[in-house]
Amino acid sequence: MKPKTGGKIDCDVLVIGAGPIGCTAARFAAKNGAENVLVIEKRQEIGSPVRCAEGVSLSWLEELEIDDLGDAIKWKVKGAKLYSPSGHKMTIGKELAGDEVGAVLERDVFDKEMAVLAAKEGVDFMLKTTAKDVIKENGEVVGVKAENMGEKFEIRAQLVIGADGFESQVGRWGGVYDTLKPSDIMTCFQYRLSNIDFDPEHTHFYLGSVAPGGYLWIFPKGEDKANVGLGLQLSRLDGNKTPKDYLDEFIEDHEEFDKGQAVDMVAGGVCVDHPPDSVITDGLMLVGDASRVVDPITGGGIANGMKQAKIAGEVAAEAVEEGKTDEEFLSRYEKRWRKRLEDKLWRNYLAKEKAMELDDEQFDMIVDALSDQDLDELSTEALLKAVADKHPELVESFKDML
């Protein structure tokens, strides 16, 4: 906790939101020398309630300097299975080698673990503390108006980092970007089902009209339990049917779930836009879902956001060290994270735009054509390359990026 003097808190770096991305940005700011780093989080418990399907690859931990995720990893899978509307199926993953390439997290444990790593570097946390607006002076963000358990006060900082997730207000208050187009918003609903009969060694993806503009997922969390959910494109929603209605119908229609019981319900929005033109302004950087770096094909935002957050933390430390937090200085954050992530985000955005145009018949045709191929690698890139092989017309708009 931070002491208040005269109803006000001062710090060097202020992070809004203690999701995994905010915690990681704070951790790397502190690790690189920033001394007075504070994270505020409006919830009373970091990581809860969970808003995630909890699927990740295991390839990025080293880059993030994480040795061991311990209890945060609930289950590991060997690969993924893709299903077309009429039941064609393809398997991706290192089945023969038996390597485990993907993991399903306990997000609440994971998020707390990311906070612990930050705390170990000396980062301060304040829970149940909500940012209500940014404070701007001469066009520069210099802090936020905050509320903690009924008390209102100001937090002043040399640099503010907005890590407030999909619902981000910090970016809007700071005037960084516009609102989202309905075609770039996914609306999601999920149950954690126990007592189900399924293949727990793979993640499962159902394409086509079960989830218009998105997909339906089954991510195993044990031999007989899984996160079963879906994401639908907002502009494709049909009448008064909600995502929950779509999911209930799917579960009703599949006998492997006959005895299933939900032990958890999750709702949420995901942004599948291309990266915005800018994620900085004087005194402010945005990171993670707040900066719209979710993979537009998979809807996964943890790995991208954490990679970006590491860079944000490094630049925050440099900014505080040099006493420069204007947009020009912060542009080094833009340059570095875009170098690391932007090409892939654009490629996957264009691929998503293409996938949105496909109907059930086309999904059937594609999955059928790919079903005889062995795809070792569980990656969007490997999948797109395989599609390019069989259906070059589908990747025309981004073929140079493959």
Next chain:
Amino acid sequence: MSVEVDMDKCMHCGACVGTCPENVLFLNDLLLEVNKGCIDCELCVKVCPVGALKLRGD
């Protein structure tokens, strides 16, 4: 006009907050605030994963 929230259905997920083009909604932990400035675009009504929002007077 404006929207109203059925707090019995609301799952406090923030899908509507991130979608609202006028920045009218704010999730105060477990309370969804509806502020002034609603333009009745109904995007929040549509995006809500459980159908907890509707136009006032609907």
